[in-house]
Amino acid sequence: MTDGEAVNKRQMAPVITLTTDFGTSDAYVASMKGVILTINPKAVIVDICHSIEPQNILQAAFILSTAYHYFPEGAIHLAIVDPGVGSQRKAIILKTPKAFFLAPDNGALSYIIDELDTTPAKPAHHFSPSPEQRKLGAGFEAVAITNPDFWRKSVSTTFHGRDMFAPVAAHLSLGIAIHKFGESLSHVFAFHIPRPFRDNQGNLIGRVLHIDNFGNLITNIRSGDLPGERITVTIGSQHIDGISQFYAEKEGLAVIVGSSSYLEISLKNGNAAAFLDAKVGDEIRLKQ
Amino acid sequence: MTDGEAVNKRQMAPVITLTTDFGTSDAYVASMKGVILTINPKAVIVDICHSIEPQNILQAAFILSTAYHYFPEGAIHLAIVDPGVGSQRKAIILKTPKAFFLAPDNGALSYIIDELDTTPAKPAHHFSPSPEQRKLGAGFEAVAITNPDFWRKSVSTTFHGRDMFAPVAAHLSLGIAIHKFGESLSHVFAFHIPRPFRDNQGNLIGRVLHIDNFGNLITNIRSGDLPGERITVTIGSQHIDGISQFYAEKEGLAVIVGSSSYLEISLKNGNAAAFLDAKVGDEIRLKQ
């Protein structure tokens, strides 16, 4: 996609999505939308999620990574979970072949960067405790948002979402090229996302990446990682045999390939996370 | 409304509404919106409700039935509460003189079908425990969504909302006729909705259909069913005399004709459902 093509696509469907930990009890999200619509009245704004747990950067990163695939090409995705707002952390635009992402440079784009990272060192077995510098692969660009021409005139130290990210997204949706917003970056920060690995006994070891609204546990094992259908999954003290095709198929706990191709653990007519007292990062073991 | 007229109306205001039990903590709803906007960038998407209690088909059915009247003619309403996703349950489009409805064929359109049903057998006094086959009345059409040409290329077994219902709704909003999406159906599934009836003593017996966010109890007795204003309503051990004109009129519990013409029980500056420990299906007795 050349810059010109991107512009055309964006002018046809200037979709801007929002993922934040702002909640919906305050006017924070609405203020961002007001700023965007003032600059680009044709912007189509879509909420992805505003109930990210306060300051849970990895949760925002996961949610955004499962959603952005389904949006039009050239869509602009904001992910604002920003405990370091006003400090020296950078604000960035990341351009991929599919979309634009705006976020503080604090790991909020970790899953997207992890997908793109063609030269990972040793794959991680755990989430890294903090984000680390990662070199961008070919076909991807990033800039630091440093040019105040596209910000609100007065930028608060506490709400860059409204004063910096929203106006930059709106200008981007009008077709302005990303290099106008600041200098290029070769590296951005990302958490290492754990990859499944085999232990000494040949078991495939995965981790829970996310717990959804139904209490389904979404793991880092993908359908392509599966050695076959005749498997036993162990989580905590529970063992689950076989893979189900859909949620309603089986009573009790079930393992299923979910809608984003991740292996999920669910409980028929119940909440698997509550039943298992499970949390993000928990280990699951898959035995053939 | 001919198909051509419907198309014109839809091209002017291609409104698509969403009612689900997906919550707003995950990217599920946003993924559906992304799919819709990719196919029809001009679609105007309106959330009706995403906090339907997980798998509570009747709650979704009620909420949708009270909302759709207020939308433009030809609007497209999706109701996705779908515990049987991936199983043999059908996915359907129902076309009425007023609107289009897309849902799993599991009772999620029960109130709409109940309204249309011109030949009901003996009216129900209780919710039926499960949905039953109902013949569609004149002027209504339904199809099973079976033509994969309008689906996403890869359809997951767990998320037909995104992979089947959203793209079908988007194509429908572009003016494609419903018979292109699959074969006609003469029957669809619906729960029986209880109708008020008279007991041996001449009391009118109704039931609580819904409890709203303020704790108001919405019953199945409509203003047209009332024998007059000088009535006493009994629920549990409480008696309420007379009908109020508005919420603020009277201290304590009050009976009022609500905004959808259903009789409601409310508590001034309080939560009637919590005060009465009431739930959906509870009986109310109305004495003249």
Next chain:
Amino acid sequence: MTDGEAVNKRQMAPVITLTTDFGTSDAYVASMKGVILTINPKAVIVDICHSIEPQNILQAAFILSTAYHYFPEGAIHLAIVDPGVGSQRKAIILKTPKAFFLAPDNGALSYIIDELDTTPAKPAHHFSPSPEQRKLGAGFEAVAITNPDFWRKSVSTTFHGRDMFAPVAAHLSLGIAIHKFGESLSHVFAFHIPRPFRDNQGNLIGRVLHIDNFGNLITNIRSGDLPGERITVTIGSQHIDGISQFYAEKEGLAVIVGSSSYLEISLKNGNAAAFLDAKVGDEIRLKQ
């Protein structure tokens, strides 16, 4: 802004915002949106907040006052927290140089009216217990919504949001002048908003106006009220020295100038309101 200019602006960006206590578990908000889109399919509807505490007029008033500044000129803002719906309370349109506001005349626009009030009597030290009549300043207009030509044909006594405010807002967004909707008003109701004042010892005394989703306490002391940076803030039994530039700067409790220029009290990686057991109206003392 002349009426003609306002019309042009509104035709370019007919933004309508919604602030209510309706929650998002019912179809009430969606019904209003359906009514608006039926009358003006081009309206861009933005949710500000629907989780106002039931019947908390002042909370809605605060939320709206912090949001509306960021919307395009000529935007139309509805604030529907309406415990007196159906009673004799008026419904009003308030026109300011920046925007249009629709609300019951019950104090839901208190902060906006307070900002405009160029001739306040003795500034308030507390919230007034109920709203009081206030004369509108120059440049502002208000009308009572009394002309049923712009309402839904049948107006319920319990849901003026859907039957009166939504259709009036939609017609307003089509460019109809406000005097068409009803007779002019010289006075509207507003709560007195407490202003900071100095006590006998020269301390600046303020109050908590709002507690946000992060538990930050937002006070009525603005950056312009500050005697300098070397201050001590006391709330309950806690003392906080100095003003921080951003949330992440300091461990524990911090005082910061927030994104709406109000002084805020926050807790790094925590919830200040829960930690301090603070509530709206609580006193804070600022010592130089």
